[in-house]
Every structure is written in C-alpha cells, then in structure tokens.
Amino acid sequence: MAKQLASKLGGALVVSEVSRLLVDLNRSLGNPTIHGKAIWTASDQQRREIVERYYSPYREEAHQHVSEAVARGIGVVHISSHSFTPKLYGKVRNADIGLLYDPARKGEVQFCELWKKSLAVCAPKLKVRRNYPYAGKGDGLTHYFRAQFSPAAYIGVELEINQRYVFQAGAPWTALRRAVMESLRLVLADISARATVSGTATTAA
Numbered sequence: 001m002a003k004q005l006a007s008k009l010g011g012a013l014v015v016s017e018v019s020r021l022l023v024d025l026n027r028s029l030g031n032p033t034i035h036g037k038a039i040w041t042a043s044d045q046q047r048r049e050i051v052e053r054y055y056s057p058y059r060e061e062a063h064q065h066v067s068e069a070v071a072r073g074i075g076v077v078h079i080s081s082h083s084f085t086p087k088l089y090g091k092v093r094n095a096d097i098g099l100l101y102d103p104a105r106k107g108e109v110q111f112c113e114l115w116k117k118s119l120a121v122c123a124p125k126l127k128v129r130r131n132y133p134y135a136g137k138g139d140g141l142t143h144y145f146r147a148q149f150s151p152a153a154y155i156g157v158e159l160e161i162n163q164r165y166v167f168q169a170g171a172p173w174t175a176l177r178r179a180v181m182e183s184l185r186l187v188l189a190d191i192s193a194r195a196t197v198s199g200t201a202t203t204a205a
Contacts, residue, residue: 067149083160111187123183142157
C-alpha cells in the first residue's frame with residue numbers, strides 16, 4: 001500500500017518489513033510494547049543491536065525527509081501506512097479503513113474529513129472511520145513528529161487497512177488500494193490548489 005501510494009503520488013517512501021515482534025518501528029523507545037515478549041528475554045546488548053540495525057535507520061530516514069521539507073518551507077503530509085486484524089479478543093472490528101489523527105490539530109482534522117468524503121465518492125461501500133480502531137494521538141511516529149513540527153508545517157495521518165482485504169487478495173484488495181490512492185490524490189490536489197492561492201506549498205511524504 002505504502003509503495004503504491006508513494007509511486008502514484010510522487011512522495012518519499014520510507015519502508016521496512018521487519019516484524020513488530022522484533023521491534024515496533026511505530027513506538028517510542030521507552031514504550032514497553034516496542035519489542036515482542038521473546039525479545040524482552042534477550043540481553044540488553046542484543047536489544048541495542050536490534051534497535052541500531054532496524055529501528056534507528058528507519059526513524060532517522062523518515063525524520064530526514066520531513067525535516068528537510070519543512071526547512072525548505074514545504075508543508076508535509078505524512079501518511080503512515082498500517083493494517084489491523086479483523087478481530088481482536090473475539091470482537092470484530094467494524095471498519096474497512098481507519099484514519100487516525102490528533103483531534104487537537106485542526107489541519108489533521110480537516111484533512112481526514114476531506115479524505116473520508118473523498119473515499120465515500122471513490123468507494124461508497126467501504127466503511128471508513130476516523131480514529132478507529134485506535135486513537136490517533138497515541139504513541140507512534142506521527143506523535144513524535146507532532147512534537148517536532150508545527151501544525152502549519154506537518155500533518156500526520158495513520159492509514160489503517162483491515163487485513164481481511166489483504167487475506168482475500170484478488171479484486172477486493174485491488175479495488176480498495178485503487179480507492180485509497182485515488183481518494184488521496186484528489187484530497188492532495190485540493191489542498192495544493194488552496195495552498196497555491198495562499199502562497200504555500202505542500203508535498204506528500
């Protein structure tokens with residue numbers, strides 16, 4: 001999903017395929033869930049090596065892309081692409097797509113409102129929910145960037161896809177990806193047009 005979004009929209013791509021059971025790249029270093037249970041039984045040295053090999057390069061590359069854009073006066077839209085299990089602890093998740101954001105940041109609220117409306121046009125049968133199945137202001141890479149960059153410079157949205165589409169594969173998965181990409185393209189085009197009028201620029205990261 002992330003690779004296709006970056007390719008279609010011309011954004012910078014930072015991607016890793018390391019399992020969150022080894023190290024969760026979307027958690028801060030002090031978070032107790034940053035490693036799976038098996039890794040917590042490893043030595044301190046082994047955990048440091050895991051962080052140095054997988055975690056730090058990913059986070060540093062992402063920070064470099066965002067900070068360089070902001071330094072050039074370019075507003076950044078950061079889409080952090082994730083998926084969620086269809087059922088957790090026996091409870092079915094009632095959504096196809098989740099858009100996570102910080103309700104305290106007006107730009108993120110407006111962006112996700114526009115994206116949800118755009119998805120409703122591109123794929124009206126999809127159930128899209130905001131700040132579901134997780135709270136968008138929780139610990140994550142977007143939360144870290146919000147502390148570094150102003151709301152005017154940075155918009156961070158976590159895109160959550162129901163894994164049942166991945167498991168189904170075939171036409172449903174292809175159609176969902178197409179809808180996500182086209183709806184986001186339309187929103188970014190709308191924002192860019194408004195930004196041009198106000199004398200600013202926007203890029204996807």
